[in-house]
Amino acid sequence: MSTHSTRLASRLMVAPSVLVLFVWMAVPLAMTLYFSFRFYRLLTPDRSGWVGINHYKWFLNAPEFWLAMGNTLALVGGVLLITVVLGTLIALLIDQPVKGQGALRILVIAPFFVMPPVAASIWENLFMHPQNGLFAALAQGLGMQPILFLEQYPMSSVIGITAWEWLPFATLILLTAMQSLSSEQLEAAEMDGASSFARFRYIILPHLTRAITVVILIETIFLLGIFGEIYTTTQGGPGSASTTLPYMIYKQAIIAKDIGRAAAGGIIAVILANIVAYFLMRGLGRNLDA
């Protein structure tokens, strides 16, 4: 398989794609880095020049920034928690032999095929709307005031909507993992006197660790960049209550049209993502070894 000549040949053949990937990644990163030290506002294109680390200082001093940091982590952590816990429970449930299992599974997977802005609109207008929403109707039916979800609990609402979108993904991965558990192991545990909770705790859950790790890693990558759900529903508000780091960067780039500041925000986001990735890999990486 790996004689000298085949190894050389394989290196030569992957070289172009490695090169393209590298350029693809390095050029935008380098440009972002460059702009993050420049004065560059679209409304005043004639003014330009180096500003040093002023943009970074502005971010670190903006009260909104730390709120956005906290919101970003709350979004990632909240959605991960909800999807992994509920995903495991739902997977356990639909792994049971029931009639119409196929249809049931498709129903459970369905939300994943709904585009983020559409999903967010459905939630905003059909569920959370204070006049027309299902929740408002429920609350009124019970004789209570409708809850103003997007105004009073904006971050929790965004977390809820995003979790709803990502739950099928977690469920699907965890379900396939559960199905790969040999039934003899569960039967052996049953004969060993393990209750159904003990079987879950000592047999099923350890079997799922790798799948849970995969879910956490993949979801984190996507959740750090969540934007559409916020844009469609709360627009980062009220005030900055549901502004996340990506949304804050968007506000600088598109609303304030300050490319320099947005670039600095982008670099901060890259650093945050790397810190998260480092801790995730340190904490969970060994679960991925065979």
Next chain:
Amino acid sequence: MGKIQLRNVRKSFGDVHVIPGLDLDIEDGEFVVFVGPSGCGKSTLLRLIAGLEDTTSGTIEIDGKDATHLPPAKRGLAMVFQSYALYPHMTVRKNIAFPLKMAGMDKAEQDRRVERAASVLNLASYLDRRPGQLSGGQRQRVAIGRAIVREPQAFLFDEPLSNLDAALRVGMRQEISELHQSLKTTMIYVTHDQVEAMTMADKIVVLNAGNIEQVGSPLELYRNPKNTFVAGFIGSPKMNFIDGAEAAKHNAHTIGVRPEHITVGDGPWEGTVGLSEHLGSDSFIKVNVDGIGVINVRGTGELDIHHGDRIKLAPAGKIHRFDKEGLAL
């Protein structure tokens, strides 16, 4: 105390009647082997006893008490699965201790029992490894260790040796027999291999399509098979069956002669040697006998016979006689 009684036990999966109805008594301390061809319902029967499957009808009594509807854990039985079913994320020690932990036994007693089981099974130096780091034979031992620490009323084995290579199988076979002799606990052992059945069992239960064909000690089954199925299944190489005129001479529809009960030299049957296998200790010879057909013969190791030779044979041991339905006369 491990007396097990099955009364009129039936099991169907939908329309498939895997076990059409069966009675069986297993005495305390017995080594019982269920043997039969693949798919005849051996595993199903074992799983019924274990409680992993519900009976369709009939009763199962363990130690004099009705256990038909008891959950597996309450039956006091331990099972060794064909795939071993070890818990891959636990060390050998934790695997063996698992049933004790589930029973809420205190830690010191758990350790004591695990150490004892490990020394009996030669696992002491592997206690901190995971199942994935063990060989097939070692995994087998861990599975047995997990069964014996609970001190069950009876052990259930489902083809425990079928994943091992031939040499290891012989060794483990002897270890399990020795374990039975030292523990004196009831063991029910499922296999499709009649050699395992013959060498290990106190009592063999021959199953065919969910029915018990015959129950008896290994030699009883060898000497007096009740029908052609048992006759053909027990004994290796397989018994020769002869129909037609030759059988009519013995007033039977079919006669059976074991390969080891035929002598080479002089005799009434004459034929051409087809295949001859010389093992040193024995020789297995296929002879195309004129007017009868192919006859397998087991001869001494020194037998100097080869393909194409003309030889004469004589039945020299018991001739088994069967009627049209295949029942022994």
